[in-house]
Amino acid sequence: MGNRRRFGAVVAVLSGAALVGGCASGATSTSEGGAKPTRGGSLVIARSADATTFNTTTVHDNFSIFTTEQILEPLFMVSEDGKSVEPWLAKSYSVSADKLVYTVKLRTGVTFSDGTPLTAKDVKFSIDQSTKTAETGWGYINDPIKQVTVVDAHTVKFSLKYKFAPFLSVLSMFSNEIVPDQYGGRTAEKFYQDPVGTGPFLLGEWKKGRHLKLVRNEKYWQQGKPYLDSVQWNVVSDANTRKLQLQGNQIQIDEAPDWSSFDSLKSSPGITAKKFESTQSSNLAFNLTRKPFSDVHVRRAIAHAIDRKALVKAVLFGHGKPANSLLAPGTPYYDKDAPSPSYDLSKAKAELSKSSKPNGFSTSLLVRAGNGEALAVAQIIQSELKPLGIKVKINQLEAQTARQQQQNLKYDMALTGWTMDIPDPDQWTTFAVDPAGGAKSDFTGYNNPQAIALNKQARKESDPAKREQLYAKLQRLTGQDSFLAYLYYSPYGDAISNKVKGFHVTPLGNYHLENVYLAK
Structure with missing residues (x-):
């Protein structure tokens, strides 16, 4: 949970009254140095502790949040530079003259990983369920919302209690990620053991305390993505062990190297030690x-x-x-x-x-x-x-x-x-x-x-x-x-194998693994 930008840029994005359309920043092909991204391979990341849950409406640790963001997605996404938000599962939005009603149009052709189409009913259910966690989780962030209304299959209306200029940023919050209506017929507890989302990956295997593996969502709405077959986070509590594993090519990313060894990693063959804003x-x-x-x-x-x-x-x-x-x-x-x-x-x-x-x-x-x-x-x-x-x-x-x-x-x-x-x-x-x-x-x-x-x-x-x-x-x-x-x-400091391409950490600390690929 982090920092970011000057508010003037945010106001310009969030308070416009006209209908605005946008394309997700990750929707275009991502490459480095003009090379075409390669498909396949498994990315292994080492981190100091395990995730605890996929239920991001109540969780307070980044290990869980950053992992679940690869499975579940919100209506709006914070930009790569962390200074604004842009439509993601949303296609466009409009704001009423009194700034109390936001009407959001959804992308068409988006499905959950089980093939079920994304609809406005899913959005209403997701936001309403998140709002109910005000005393135990992140529901307080939705306080400006008075009511969520389904207009049609691909249109949702948000009525606010009061003017709130950064409202779209609320809809970009991880706790407001979209899940199927009524959890697809499961209980909340069962659903979050193996969630179904619109994101680039789905759960493969979770051996708690050891590793968590996600595999490619073949039904992902961004054509051709993700490039990776899978991504796995290994729990390696000792920083020196993570460093040795990266140098030995057992992992491709050390999520948080010690600052004491950060500069020395720059001289390690095949490794880039990179600071992110x-x-x-x-x-x-x-x-x-x-x-x-x-x-x-x-x-x-x-x-x-x-x-x-x-x-x-x-x-x-x-x-x-x-x-x-x-x-x-x-x-x-x-x-x-x-x-x-x-x-x-x-x-x-x-x-x-x-x-x-x-x-x-x-x-x-x-x-x-x-x-x-x-x-x-x-x-x-x-x-x-x-x-x-x-x-x-x-x-x-x-x-x-x-x-x-x-x-x-x-x-x-x-x-x-x-x-x-x-x-x-x-x-x-x-x-x-x-x-x-x-x-x-x-x-x-x-x-x-x-x-x-x-x-x-x-x-x-x-x-x-x-x-x-x-x-x-x-x-x-x-x-x-x-x-x-x-x-x-x-x-943020990350130590990264030079084989890893397209990896970027936003000022919020998260990353879009649908854009990452491994060089041959």
Whole structure:
């Protein structure tokens, strides 16, 4: 879940009142260096942890999201540069004069992988089911929707409760991917064990904790795609093992090499180490439901004690920059001057002296095992809090277990990250500051009525200038509250075999594997 673009470009795309038609960006043939894409072959990707589910209406981990996006698709798709959205399963759309009704025309000739035609009934069912997850998942993102109406087999009407300029970005959200009406006659539980979608791949085999394999959807609507016979994600928790497997051609992509070895991979024969523009931010989360983290002075003290420039140098090897805001650079309305606690040990000590624990305390920091970057960050934070008398025990847990502990608020402090999924701050800010946003405020228990009110105003405001003012206030307030200690912004890094062509990571962190092929 990331960052992106300037909002002016988004408004131009999302608020037009005229009927707009568009062709999916992936619909044309993709090649590199003028060579014709070759068909066939199996792509193997190594990642540090497994996916957990195909149900993207409630899931909060990118491993699941990025995998499921190869099976299920939305009506609109975020562009390759992450700055706008364009029709995907939708063919075109129109907006009423009062901006409260969006009418969407579907592509014709699109079928699910079982051969069933895509219709407006499927769209209505999918959006309605996603909206119902407001308390447990991503349904809150659909709050602007008052009603979804089937006009005819290929036309859907969305009636909104209020003007909402980035509405089409909501329809590009992974939680609004289209599934068959009534799950094709199955229960939701059964359907998401082996989902049927319109995407380029379908489930082949899933040996949980080991590997997940998808195979080509022969009925995919983009003619000639996908090029690959299959794609497989292997779970390899150790970064050095992933590196050795890539160098030994056992895998073709290392999804997240350690920054410590990133530059050295550039000199490895047949391998490209590539950075992609990101909307990724890393934070230290506090559990505000536990003492002493309910005390804002404790949180500010810790936030002031962290040297972010040193973190970027030591952990990212210079590949990133210190964070100052709830939003990341490139996200609409990001404020580069937003005030938040920066490194100042004297201020840290002063804040702690005002707190309920002026002499320090013992606590723990939750880290996902196998993540070298996270462990290095944890060790530095552990060292930097010692002068305050704060003793930190680093608690390394297997990725899924750590995720569950965090989501159940069974932790003191935890290292967290975020990647935007739509070209608008609303998804993240609602997730982060509104306890009703399906995640207990990014699983921190943060509950400030003023922040909640600001966020609700911002999501209902259609005037860009007014939204900018509201988000500026929200960034100042959340920085002051320090429910998260902002750490750094970083790019995406992937190590890729030179045999892999057409692989691109968007600023949202996902990728279109229908465009990828293997050179002979």
